[in-house]
Amino acid sequence: MMKSTPEKIQLIADACLNHLIAEPELLGQFMTETGTTPDEMRSGDPEVLAAGLLDFFAQNESALLSMCANARLTPEEVMRAFYSQNGYDG
Structure with missing residues (x-):
């Protein structure tokens, strides 16, 4: 398996975040499951x-497939x- 570059990882993480922002219920689930606060997400x-x-x-x-479809x-x-x-590393 080929490793992702840090740039590719950040691009994918940005797509994940954008998907969560567009799906408030999923964003709430993410914050609950990970214990992440709005302040931590911002800064x-x-x-x-x-x-x-x-x-x-x-x-x-289901979130993965939906995000992938939206982010291509x-x-x-x-x-x-x-x-x-x-x-x-594979």
Whole structure:
């Protein structure tokens, strides 16, 4: 499996965040499951937020598929970014 670059991971994390912003119910679910506050989302560490976003979507297939369709990403791209973010080299 080819690792995702930091730039690709950030691009995918941005797509995840944009999807959550467009889906308030899903955003609430994300915040509840991850314990992320609105302040942390606005001013927190981008790498930590990206990791939380990728983890959330990796474990929520329906949200993953919906986000991928809207962002024109494949689930494989997102999962590759998730595994790269978590130190999996293949």
